[in-house]
Amino acid sequence: MSKKILVVNTGGTIAMSVDDSEGVKPLDDQAVNKILPFLEKHADVTMKNVLNLPSPHMTPAIMNQLRLDIEEAFEQDHYDGIVITHGTDTLEETAYFLDLTLSVNVPIVVTGAMRSSNELGADGPVNLISSVRVAADSDSLNKGVIVVFNDEIHAARHVTKTHTSNVATFQSPQYGPIGTIAKKSVQYHHAPLDREHYAITHADANVPLIKAVAGMEPSWLQFLLEQQIDGLVVEAFGLGNLPPAIIPTLQQLLDKGVPIVLVSRCYNGQVQDIYDYEGGGRKLKEMGIIFSNGLNGQKARLKLIVTLQKTRTFKELQLLFDQ
Template identity: 75%
Template sequence: MEKKILVINTGGTIAMSIDESERVKPLEEHAVEKIGPLLERYADVTMINYINLPSPHITPEIMNQLRLFIQQELSQHGYDGVVVTHGTDTLEETAYFLDLTLPITVPIVLTGAMRSSNELGADGPVNLISAVRTAADPQSRNKGVLVVFNDEIHAARHVTKTHTSNVATFQSPQYGPIGTIAKKHVSYHHAPLDREYYPVASPTANVPLMKAVAGMDPNWFQYLIEQPVDGLVLEAFGLGNLPPTILPALQKLLDKGIPIVLVSRCYNGQVQDVYDYDGGGRQLKEMGMIFGGGLNGQKARLKLMVALAQTKNFAELQQLFDQ
């Protein structure tokens, strides 16, 4: 029986064109619609032009509205899978937000393009075809939200954009893709062991993200101390270490009850409370900072935003980040 797949277009390079001066701009009409006839051999596809935004314009609130729209469409029309076309700059964030907040088992697949619709070697059509094929494949159920690019299938939790322009930009450091798309079949070789779900009405928590650099000035944190922030994510050095000069400012945030999640600015590995010196991971753990495992900064921020809707207790937040 032919699978019913919903394609939701949200904009991005896949829906843009390049002009004679090599400026890439959004189109008035979605270029994705032109790909529609190519999808008919793989599934019964319904295409909806939801929004048309460059992905830097996407916000957590828009992600949440998209989540609600997906749930509504699945409830009303019983689709077998959903594909979302999205700009690549924030695609991994939308994918991970949906992965955390959608309580469904049908395949949800995000894809897009690195080359605009009228550019030589445009990758949008083949990525969309691969995404539809993945969403229609029964093996894709119960694997969480997926990202399909360049004939690879990645888990939303692990995938990240690694190159500014290469069509193979989406990679999963440490873990690799969970599957591939060949000419005749979709193939999985491993899958995420666990799924997380956070019921959230709206992601309203104010959570900044900062990156550790050599010689950080503690005054940079004064704004965070004075303003009503709900949490902070810090991309620390290496295994999870920070310049000692900023620790008093961070202690003031912790004393105010503001959770600080620590991740690494390295794109491989996890933060650990190993180094025992001033500013080392062991001291940071003793101060009460929450270790974010192997998540990158942008994903840890989203997870803290949705987790804060469940609890503000530091110990309970650490348990959630240990999952």
């Protein structure tokens, strides 16, 4: 019997077309629907157009609404798997947010396209067919939310967009893909070891992300002191070190009870409390800054938005960021 798969469309280039001036725009009617007849060979597919957004318009609040829409659709009708089509710019963020929060125990696949629907060599149709095949494969159970793109399967926690235009843009720099898609089969090589789930109600915490650069001025960060923020993520240098000039600003935020999560600008490795000079990781740890374990900045921000609903205590947040 063929598996029941729900395809939830949210927009992105997969649902856009290129015009004569080479501008790419969202289509009124989602182009993804045209792919439906090609999916039916692989599963019993239902399509729902829930949004038609370029993914730079995505917000954590919209991601949370998407989670609720998926949970509601799943309650109404039991599906064997769910595929979400999404713009690639923030695809890793929505995939990771859903990985942390979605309480649906079937394969969840996120996909998209780098080339618009009417471009030669459009990658949307093949990515969508691969995603339906992966969602319908029982080996895809218990892998967390996965991203299927360019014949590869990636864990939401590790995948990131690495190229502005190449169809092989999605990579997991630290660990590689967890599986590949062959002409006739789906093959997993390994599974993500750590799975986390947080039951949340909303996703509206105000958490900015800042990136360290050489010669950073404290005045650039004045806005952090002037507005009410719930948390902060800082992309530090290398192993987790910062310019000493910004430390007093961070200390003021900590004194106000604002949790600060540290990640690295490097896309491999983890931040660690090693360097003992001014601004070095060891000093940052002593100040109470929370060290993340290998998440990139944009994902650490989402994890902080989610975990702030559980606790605001620095020590407890550190335990959650150790996972």
